[in-house]
Amino acid sequence: MLESFKDICVHLLRVMALILKFLFLLYFFPILSSPHQDDHPLDPLTPLEFDQIRTIIKSSHVNPTLNVSFHYIGLDDPDKHTLLSWLSNPATTTKPPRRAFIIARVNHTTHEIVVDLTSHSIVSNQIYTGHGYPLLTFEEQIAADMLPRSYAPFRTSISKRGLKLEEVVCGSFTVGWYGSKDKPKRVVTVMCYYLDGTVNLYMRPIEGITVWVDLEKPKIIGYRDRIMVPVPKASGTDYRESEQKPPLGPKMNRITVLQPDGPGFDIEGHAVRWxxxxxxxxxxxxxxxxxxxxxxxxxxxxxxxxxxxxxxxxxxxxxxxxxxxxxxxxxxxxxxxxxxxxxxxxxxxxxxxxxxxxxxxxxxxxxxxxxxxxxxxxxxxxxxxxxxxxxxxxxxxxxxxxxxxxxxxxxxxxxxxxxxxxxxxxxxxxxxxxxxxxxxxxxxxxxxxxxxxxxxxxxxxxxxxxxxxxxxxxxxxxxxxxxxxxxxxxxxxxxxxxxxxxxxxxxxxxxxxxxxxxxxxxxxxxxxxxxxxxxxxxxxxxxxxxxxxxxxxxxxxxxxxxxxxxxxxxxxxxxxxxxxxxxxxxxxxxxxxxxxxxxxxxxxxxxxxxxxxxxxxxxxxxxxxxxxxxxxxxxxxxxxxxxxxxxxxxxxxxxxxxxNNFFESNPVLKVRPQDYSSPNCSS
Amino acid sequence: MLESFKDICVHLLRVMALILKFLFLLYFFPILSSPHQDDHPLDPLTPLEFDQIRTIIKSSHVNPTLNVSFHYIGLDDPDKHTLLSWLSNPATTTKPPRRAFIIARVNHTTHEIVVDLTSHSIVSNQIYTGHGYPLLTFEEQIAADMLPRSYAPFRTSISKRGLKLEEVVCGSFTVGWYGSKDKPKRVVTVMCYYLDGTVNLYMRPIEGITVWVDLEKPKIIGYRDRIMVPVPKASGTDYRESEQKPPLGPKMNRITVLQPDGPGFDIEGHAVRWxxxxxxxxxxxxxxxxxxxxxxxxxxxxxxxxxxxxxxxxxxxxxxxxxxxxxxxxxxxxxxxxxxxxxxxxxxxxxxxxxxxxxxxxxxxxxxxxxxxxxxxxxxxxxxxxxxxxxxxxxxxxxxxxxxxxxxxxxxxxxxxxxxxxxxxxxxxxxxxxxxxxxxxxxxxxxxxxxxxxxxxxxxxxxxxxxxxxxxxxxxxxxxxxxxxxxxxxxxxxxxxxxxxxxxxxxxxxxxxxxxxxxxxxxxxxxxxxxxxxxxxxxxxxxxxxxxxxxxxxxxxxxxxxxxxxxxxxxxxxxxxxxxxxxxxxxxxxxxxxxxxxxxxxxxxxxxxxxxxxxxxxxxxxxxxxxxxxxxxxxxxxxxxxxxxxxxxxxxxxxxxxxNNFFESNPVLKVRPQDYSSPNCSS
The missing domain is CATH 2.70.98.20 (Copper amine oxidase, catalytic domain)
Incomplete structure (x- = not known):
């Protein structure tokens, strides 16, 4: 009986200790109740969220047979005031909704779409008809850059210059606006370069040729071969370590930065403390x-x-x-x-x-x-x-x-x-x-x-x-x-x-x-x-x-x-x-x-x-x-x-x-000098 | 006999080897014949040279009973053209003479003296009578700074302010020129500060008092106590590590720079190669x-x-x-x-x-x-x-x-x-x-x-x-x-x-x-x-x-x-x-x-x-x-x-x-990336 009473006492004490421990943690680690590291409202969109956005847009509002290309997908910034209120009091304030802002070309029209990632829904979808076009995508640039190779007049231009087509690479250049009042096509010029012994294509422009490409097709819609200019030579242009010939240098002794106790900052998700x-x-x-x-x-x-x-x-x-x-x-x-x-x-x-x-x-x-x-x-x-x-x-x-x-x-x-x-x-x-x-x-x-x-x-x-x-x-x-x-x-x-x-x-x-x-x-x-x-x-x-x-x-x-x-x-x-x-x-x-x-x-x-x-x-x-x-x-x-x-x-x-008068006085007066000497090292 | 002949041969061979070695060194290490590390013509004056200069001036040109104070002793720059000629061909060109330029006050007159350190002689000694005075010496500043303490009106001013004389320290300030056409004395103002609980004297000026000191006597030649202003308090002014009170910080992890093979530069005398x-x-x-x-x-x-x-x-x-x-x-x-x-x-x-x-x-x-x-x-x-x-x-x-x-x-x-x-x-x-x-x-x-x-x-x-x-x-x-x-x-x-x-x-x-x-x-x-x-x-x-x-x-x-x-x-x-x-x-x-x-x-x-x-x-x-x-x-x-x-x-x-067009091309294109990782270290 006594024994059993003692057992109960011990048990109760243990339970009380756990409760106290819990209360202690609750009191001293309020960070536990603050937002989880993975979902700060300002975090960039995650791969999962990119998938969600794609699925939502492809499935709900847009006919899947249409041509959709994403030109921009980014966080739709939470309202600043809402965010700051929530951050200062996450327990009692509503967290700002997690939304994405998307600029897509749907069937050759620019759409501005806001997707709510919490409710998995499209909040708005507006067509933009004003001046200008969104960001170029890599894919359309690459497609445009490939067009000249199979374009007969370009092949002639290359051959006329005595160059090898297989050593030609091209890049897409935005064309700006020079006062025209017409609605222009989404066009770039494609300018080409010559490798043939270097990776430094930019030092070997094939000058005089301009190729206009309609990015939406994609298709060459204009071509001009205006002048012939020697292509600068490859020699001396390559910057790869493997291509350098002696004398190399100047030589240096090894130098490195050492932190024997590791770095002094913390990263939690995208939040940094240092x-x-x-x-x-x-x-x-x-x-x-x-x-x-x-x-x-x-x-x-x-x-x-x-x-x-x-x-x-x-x-x-x-x-x-x-x-x-x-x-x-x-x-x-x-x-x-x-x-x-x-x-x-x-x-x-x-x-x-x-x-x-x-x-x-x-x-x-x-x-x-x-x-x-x-x-x-x-x-x-x-x-x-x-x-x-x-x-x-x-x-x-x-x-x-x-x-x-x-x-x-x-x-x-x-x-x-x-x-x-x-x-x-x-x-x-x-x-x-x-x-x-x-x-x-x-x-x-x-x-x-x-x-x-x-x-x-x-x-x-x-x-x-x-x-x-x-x-x-x-x-x-x-x-x-x-x-x-x-x-x-x-x-x-x-x-x-x-x-x-x-x-x-x-x-x-x-x-x-x-x-x-x-x-x-x-x-x-x-x-x-x-x-x-x-x-x-x-x-x-x-x-x-x-x-x-x-x-x-x-x-x-x-x-x-x-x-x-x-x-x-x-x-x-x-x-x-x-x-x-x-x-x-x-x-x-x-x-x-x-x-x-x-x-x-x-x-x-x-x-x-x-x-x-x-x-x-x-x-x-x-x-x-x-x-x-x-x-x-x-x-x-x-x-x-x-x-x-x-x-x-x-x-x-x-x-x-x-x-500048932000602090009452020098905020680093009390910084203690650290030990800046290195520990024992063997190389 | 044969033995002896062999000995002679061995000996001769050794001598020839030595001669060859010497010729080899002479040929491949021309640096041996270039100036010794310790006597580059642009090197600063050495302690030995300072001694020489003092001895030469004190003994040869200046009556030792006169008051001589050195306000500047520096290298008298060798003529640029002579130096460059000698550096480009030290074997056949004359080395520029090693000279010092001295500004001294001798019996309250400014002298410009050139001393030749090779011939141990004074090359020139001219009296300067124009406007302005040479550098202040530390010693005369210290002497001036000590004067107020024993100056009765100053003691009264300090006591009137309720300050402790033993906590007062002073500094000498140059007075500039404000249009007067008279030849002024070599004068400074001495401004005083209060320690009493801090080493940061500059944060505790004793305002309102100006002491004019004739540096040449040295003697107080003017005094003014114009206004009484509270001396800023000591608290919060001390910057010594030992005086800081918690919270200290912010804290940091240790960080150091490591060069396992030592630094990559050479210093020979005052010449640096890197x-x-x-x-x-x-x-x-x-x-x-x-x-x-x-x-x-x-x-x-x-x-x-x-x-x-x-x-x-x-x-x-x-x-x-x-x-x-x-x-x-x-x-x-x-x-x-x-x-x-x-x-x-x-x-x-x-x-x-x-x-x-x-x-x-x-x-x-x-x-x-x-x-x-x-x-x-x-x-x-x-x-x-x-x-x-x-x-x-x-x-x-x-x-x-x-x-x-x-x-x-x-x-x-x-x-x-x-x-x-x-x-x-x-x-x-x-x-x-x-x-x-x-x-x-x-x-x-x-x-x-x-x-x-x-x-x-x-x-x-x-x-x-x-x-x-x-x-x-x-x-x-x-x-x-x-x-x-x-x-x-x-x-x-x-x-x-x-x-x-x-x-x-x-x-x-x-x-x-x-x-x-x-x-x-x-x-x-x-x-x-x-x-x-x-x-x-x-x-x-x-x-x-x-x-x-x-x-x-x-x-x-x-x-x-x-x-x-x-x-x-x-x-x-x-x-x-x-x-x-x-x-x-x-x-x-x-x-x-x-x-x-x-x-x-x-x-x-x-x-x-x-x-x-x-x-x-x-x-x-x-x-x-x-x-x-x-x-x-x-x-x-x-x-x-x-x-x-x-x-x-x-x-x-x-x-x-x-x-900017100094090199034919990027001079660091051929720099090989080093090993920037650290060796094994134990702290």
């Missing part, structure tokens, strides 16, 4: 990498504070400056026409990213809607480049020397997009001091024009480029990348402030000085107040939260530290510039609007420029004390030089978003 | 680090080709924008007044530089001429930050994927100069692709002004700064660093070319395009052609060798890729700006002139601006097809923010000198 940062990394076929919900932990406030709701490269504009007949229309929009995400490449471990990197895969949909995996789409790594986060040596105190130094270690998220010839390295870097740095590196292959010249002295006409090698002209061009930066500085309601540095004369002999500069702050009230061509006026550019101030009364803010001030030099009435009018200024600020996502407009191929950031901004909306978006355009002017031949070394630029 | 680069690194008390004779190996030409004869930070100009009586004159020249090299600090291994760094010591002379060692003055390390040197993924060839990637590894030479409160991190970075990047990082402590305000809302007057904490105002200021870049692009005779990118309208309907930009090259003929305020006009800036062209006819060149375009905003007639007139433009080009070394003039303290780069350049000399020097000024505008309190996170800017 040091004082947390953020979400996503991917889209059109715009590539998306950083979202970046917030930083503030020890003083014992909480994470929002910085960047979403940041991404919204559009790229790459106008060439060559007016010859085969070149004048080359004014590309790499996101809206080719897909900056579609063009993403698998990263090579130990080469594209250091040894301590971790990788994330990604998925795009083919033209048939079936998902395709891009392995190693992103890499994430901690960077220690030997830089110093802060330091000071104090010699001013008699009899003492004080030296304190903290090395800089940051976190990098990288993706590479290879849009045909060019490789764009897109980095987002997070620093413990609160900065977010965005850097883009340009490498890969130039677009060169074949010319008759073998020496610069022979050139007497305007050739629009630099002679890089015999018969090889590197055409002048620009690259503009327009970043969408939806900053939420400690909350959604922000203002844009130009802190103008104004030279002030001291006229009244009140000081031995005759001048100084003062800060004249100007808060942008409407959109036109915030359009800025950089370089024109000394100013610091800030996004502030007008409602929240530091203890001593400065509004919380972040500052944009921009790189070189490069803007488009095309005249504003030029058709290409009308389409790329979002580069008329380096800076724009707009009120948040879910639909204003792609600076070049939804349908960029053959667009008329009636749906760009520049047009949206004409409404001149209020932007003071609103949820605002900063658009920043960085640019590269490319006057090619021989070092860019046959493959260009990386050229980088970027910008930094740096806290 | 990958395809070789250069000389030197040090000077006034200007700090000097990179010289940087040349790059060209496999095509099978030879080293010159790029940079000498590069260094020639002067720094740091004007504050605060017009109050204790602040208006704070317009510092950190090289010419305080010594950018004199202020160099010993680098902390594993913190200031990564584990794979190697260090060089340096020497400065004290006021008495005796050498003082600065251990770990330079660090040199290979940087692998995870960046990509070049890459491409080719998907355009049916049925194939080609991916080639080469990681970027560069070589960094670093020095840190702590000029009082500010720490400047000066990096010179060499890339295998031919680029030289110069970067400067600003960190350390702000100069703050004590104010009565504890909240921004209380401020109704112009305060010239940002309230950073209670009673602590971060004053607006700029930092300008003017680099002297004596580029020798494959030889001494070069030209400066502005490649203007000019928007060109297409008026004649010859193209569907309405505009493009073309490159309009403008070779600067005289100095005024090359004065440029950046940001005003789109252009690429090149130094070219007009005599040497690539095979296809482009002149060999290097391009300056500048950072943010920041220039001085002071009016040109302002006295500080007259003294800092070398910042009137970001770019200047001058013909090489041995004496035009220090952009702010030889005697910067209390200078009148009659010996600056701006004055030299008024001669408007020919610069086309000459040995020319490029002067580039980079700037930081500093509107302090709370994150800069109590110590500012590093803010960086820099520029790149990048080959």
């Amino acid at each position: 040091a004082n940062w947390k953020f979400h990394v996503s991917f889209d076929a059109r715009i590539g990498p998306i950083i979202a919900l970046a917030s930083i932990y503030d020890h003083e406030k014992n909480d994470y504070r929002s910085v960047l709701y979403r940041g991404y490269v919204s559009e790229l504009f790459v106008p060439y400056m060559d007016l010859t007949q085969e070149w004048y229309y080359r004014t590309f929009f790499d996101a809206g026409e080719y897909g900056f995400g579609l063009s993403a490449t698998s990263l090579e471990p130990l080469r594209d990213c250091p040894e301590n990197a971790r990788y994330l895969d990604g998925y795009i949909a083919g033209q048939d809607g079936i998902s395709v995996k891009i392995a190693n789409l992103f890499c994430i790594f901690e960077r220690y480049s030997g830089d110093i986060m802060w330091r000071h040596t104090e010699l001013g105190i008699p009899g003492r020397v004080v030296t304190e130094v903290r090395p800089e270690v940051s976190l990098v998220v990288r993706m590479v997009s290879t849009v045909g010839n060019y490789d764009y390295i897109v980095d987002w870097e997070f620093k413990r001091g609160g900065s977010i740095k965005a850097t883009v590196g340009l490498t890969g292959l130039l677009e060169v024009r074949g010319v008759k010249y073998t020496h610069a002295d022979q050139i007497e006409e305007e050739v629009y480029g630099t002679l890089l090698a015999e018969n090889t002209l590197g055409a002048h061009h620009d690259h503009f990348l327009t970043y969408h930066l939806d900053l939420d500085i400690d909350g959604e309601t922000n203002s844009f402030v130009k802190a103008n540095l104004q030279t002030t004369k001291v006229a009244d002999n009140s000081s031995p000085r005759k001048s100084y500069w003062k800060v004249v702050r100007e808060t942008a009230k409407i959109e036109s107040d915030a359009r800025i061509r950089l370089g024109s006026k000394p100013a610091q550019l800030l996004i502030v939260n007008p409602h929240k101030k530091t203890k001593v009364g400065n509004p919380f803010g972040y500052r944009l530290i921009h790189g070189a001030s490069v803007g488009s030099l095309l005249s504003e009435d030029d058709y290409a510039q009308i389409r790329g009018a979002f580069t008329n200024y380096n800076i724009w600020v707009t009120p948040y609007n879910k639909s204003e996502k792609w600076a070049g407009g939804r349908y960029t191929d053959q667009s008329h420029g009636d749906d760009t950031l520049a047009m949206w901004s004409l409404r001149n909306r209020d932007i003071e004390n609103k949820d605002i978006v900063l658009w920043y355009t960085l640019g590269f002017r490319h006057v090619p030089c021989q070092e860019d031949f046959p493959l260009m070394p990386t050229l980088s630029d970027g910008f930094e978003l740096r806290p | 990958a395809n680069w070789k250069f000389h690194v030197s040090f000077d008390a006034r200007i700090g680090p000097i990179i010289a004779l940087a040349s790059i190996y060209d496999h095509e030409k099978n030879d080293y080709r010159s790029v940079l004869y000498r590069g260094y930070v020639s002067e720094l100009f740091v004007p504050y924008m605060d017009l109050t009586q204790e602040w208006y004159y704070r317009t510092f020249f950190d090289a010419g007044e305080y010594g950018f090299g004199l202020s160099a600090t010993s680098l902390e291994p594993l913190r200031d530089c990564p584990e794979n760094a190697r260090y060089l010591d340096g020497y400065i002379a004290g006021q008495d001429g005796i050498s003082v060692k600065i251990a770990n003055l330079f660090c040199i390390f290979e940087r692998y930050s995870g960046d990509i040197m070049w890459r491409h993924t080719e998907l355009g060839i049916p049925g194939r994927v080609v991916t080639e990637v080469r990681p970027e590894v560069s070589l960094v030479v670093r020095m840190v100069s702590t000029v009082g409160n500010y720490d400047y991190i000066v990096d010179w970075e060499f890339k295998r692709g031919g680029s030289i990047k110069a970067t400067v990082g600003l960190t350390g402590l702000l100069e703050v002004r004590g104010v009565k305000y504890t909240h921004a809302d209380q401020i109704e007057e112009e305060v010239y700064g940002t309230l950073l904490a209670e009673n602590t105002l971060g004053a607006h200021h700029d930092h300008f660093l003017t680099y002297h870049l004596d580029l020798d692009i494959d030889g001494e005779t070069n030209s400066f070319v502005k490649a203007n990118l000019q928007t060109t309208k297409v008026a004649d309907n010859s193209s569907p395009r309405k505009s493009y930009w073309k490159v309009v090259r403008e070779t600067a003929k005289i100095e005024s052609d090359a004065r440029i305020r950046l940001g005003s006009k789109p252009a690429q800036l090149l130094i070219v060798n007009p005599h040497k062209k690539t095979k296809v006819g482009n002149p060999f060149g290097y391009r300056l890729i500048h950072g943010a375009s920041v220039g001085s905003l002071l009016s040109e007639d302002d006295y500080a700006q007259i003294r800092g007139a070398f910042t009137n433009y970001n770019i200047w080009v001058t013909p090489y002139n041995k004496s035009e070394k220090w952009a702010g003039g030889r005697y910067t303290d209390q200078s009148h601006g009659d010996d600056t780069l701006a004055m030299w350049s008024l001669r408007n000399r020919d610069i086309e097809n000459k040995d020319i020097v490029l002067w580039y000024t980079l700037g930081f505008r500093h509107v302090p923010c709370q994150e800069d309190f109590p110590l500012m996170p590093t803010l960086s800017d820099g520029f790149e000198l990048r080959p």
Whole structure:
């Protein structure tokens, strides 16, 4: 009896212990009740979801006998306010619906379809009849590229040039819009190149031939063989390791990055936590990498504070400056026409990213809607480049020397997009001091024009480029990348402030000085107040939260530290510039609007420029004390030089978003120096 | 006998073998006959040489009873042409004489002395009677800083403020020149700070008191206690690791750089060889680090080709924008007044530089001429930050994927100069692709002004700064660093070319395009052609060798890729700006002139601006097809923010000198990818 009572007691105690343990877990690990890692509302679409979308569209609304091709499938962004409400209180708020936005060509018409993935239904299906066409698919480009080979006039042209057809490869080029009022066909030009001893096709253009292809058939609808120009030779163009002949080099000793305890970040699904940062990394076929919900932990406030709701490269504009007949229309929009995400490449471990990197895969949909995996789409790594986060040596105190130094270690998220010839390295870097740095590196292959010249002295006409090698002209061009930066500085309601540095004369002999500069702050009230061509006026550019101030009364803010001030030099009435009018200024600020996502407009191929950031901004909306978006355009002017031949070394630029009275004081003052020495190693 | 003959034969054979070995060495190691590592003509002065100089001056020309203080002792640069001749043919050419240039105050007069170290004699000794004074010595600053403590009115001021005298420390500030025509004394103001619980003296100014000290006596010659302002509190200002209270962090996993086979560079004396680069690194008390004779190996030409004869930070100009009586004159020249090299600090291994760094010591002379060692003055390390040197993924060839990637590894030479409160991190970075990047990082402590305000809302007057904490105002200021870049692009005779990118309208309907930009090259003929305020006009800036062209006819060149375009905003007639007139433009080009070394003039303290780069350049000399020097000024505008309190996170800017038709093609195409994975390690 006693024994049995003891048993019951022990049992009861065990049950109580379990209950306590459960309550303990419930209390201390609220994360358990937060959304599961696999279904963050901002996660990119999964292969399963791509399948669902395809099935739903194919089965329910569209006659399966019709020709359906998917030009864009992406997440239909949840409403920002709904998402933020749910994230701050997932228990009692409704989760935003999971939806996809699809642009499909159905029977040669553009459809905009919204699919609800929770209810497995089509929410809307609208036909688009305006200007412009959606993203080109890979499949239709490949189909177009194959057409010339079996086209008799092209075969004649090749044979006339003494070239071997089997060594010819072709690529599809968007044709732009040059003022025509007719509704054009979905057409590309196909330009061809010669291999025959190299893989560097871009250095061997077969100049003078233009093939127009109707993508919808697909069918050649125009052909011109205008001039014969020598094809630049293959020798010296191959960049493969296997093809290099001695002397190789220069030689280097081995170097690597070591983290004996592993990387210091966590990835759960697409959510990353590192040091004082947390953020979400996503991917889209059109715009590539998306950083979202970046917030930083503030020890003083014992909480994470929002910085960047979403940041991404919204559009790229790459106008060439060559007016010859085969070149004048080359004014590309790499996101809206080719897909900056579609063009993403698998990263090579130990080469594209250091040894301590971790990788994330990604998925795009083919033209048939079936998902395709891009392995190693992103890499994430901690960077220690030997830089110093802060330091000071104090010699001013008699009899003492004080030296304190903290090395800089940051976190990098990288993706590479290879849009045909060019490789764009897109980095987002997070620093413990609160900065977010965005850097883009340009490498890969130039677009060169074949010319008759073998020496610069022979050139007497305007050739629009630099002679890089015999018969090889590197055409002048620009690259503009327009970043969408939806900053939420400690909350959604922000203002844009130009802190103008104004030279002030001291006229009244009140000081031995005759001048100084003062800060004249100007808060942008409407959109036109915030359009800025950089370089024109000394100013610091800030996004502030007008409602929240530091203890001593400065509004919380972040500052944009921009790189070189490069803007488009095309005249504003030029058709290409009308389409790329979002580069008329380096800076724009707009009120948040879910639909204003792609600076070049939804349908960029053959667009008329009636749906760009520049047009949206004409409404001149209020932007003071609103949820605002900063658009920043960085640019590269490319006057090619021989070092860019046959493959260009990386050229980088970027910008930094740096806290400015966001923290009460230096947020990394209390960072303890780590052990930066290596453990024992044997090679 | 036979035995003996055999012995002789063996002996003879041995002797012959030795002779052959010697001849072999002579033939294959011509380096043996080149100058010994310890006596490169550009090497900084050695401790032995400092001793020699002191002995020579004290004993031969100067009455030993006179008061002699050494304000500058540096290498008297060998004539460039003589040096280059000797370097190219050391066997048959005379080695340039080894000389030192000394600025000494002898019996309160400034002497310029040239000492020949080979002949142990004084070559010249001239008295300088013009405007301005030499560098301040540490010793005289320390002597000046100690004076207030025993000065009764100062003691009264301290006691009146309720402060403890033993917690007061002081610093010497140069006073500039504000138009007076009188010959001024060598005077500084001494400003004092309060410790009492912190080592961060700069955050605790004792405002309102100015002490004028005649450095030559040294003696207080003026005193003013104008206003009483609360001394900002100590709490939150200390930056020492030992003083930080939890929560510390954010925490990090360990990270280090590993080179299992050691670093890939060689240092012989002050000559560095790494990958395809070789250069000389030197040090000077006034200007700090000097990179010289940087040349790059060209496999095509099978030879080293010159790029940079000498590069260094020639002067720094740091004007504050605060017009109050204790602040208006704070317009510092950190090289010419305080010594950018004199202020160099010993680098902390594993913190200031990564584990794979190697260090060089340096020497400065004290006021008495005796050498003082600065251990770990330079660090040199290979940087692998995870960046990509070049890459491409080719998907355009049916049925194939080609991916080639080469990681970027560069070589960094670093020095840190702590000029009082500010720490400047000066990096010179060499890339295998031919680029030289110069970067400067600003960190350390702000100069703050004590104010009565504890909240921004209380401020109704112009305060010239940002309230950073209670009673602590971060004053607006700029930092300008003017680099002297004596580029020798494959030889001494070069030209400066502005490649203007000019928007060109297409008026004649010859193209569907309405505009493009073309490159309009403008070779600067005289100095005024090359004065440029950046940001005003789109252009690429090149130094070219007009005599040497690539095979296809482009002149060999290097391009300056500048950072943010920041220039001085002071009016040109302002006295500080007259003294800092070398910042009137970001770019200047001058013909090489041995004496035009220090952009702010030889005697910067209390200078009148009659010996600056701006004055030299008024001669408007020919610069086309000459040995020319490029002067580039980079700037930081500093509107302090709370994150800069109590110590500012590093803010960086820099520029790149990048080959532009210098090579026939991409010079790193043949770089083999290394093994970037780590060996087995145990921590």
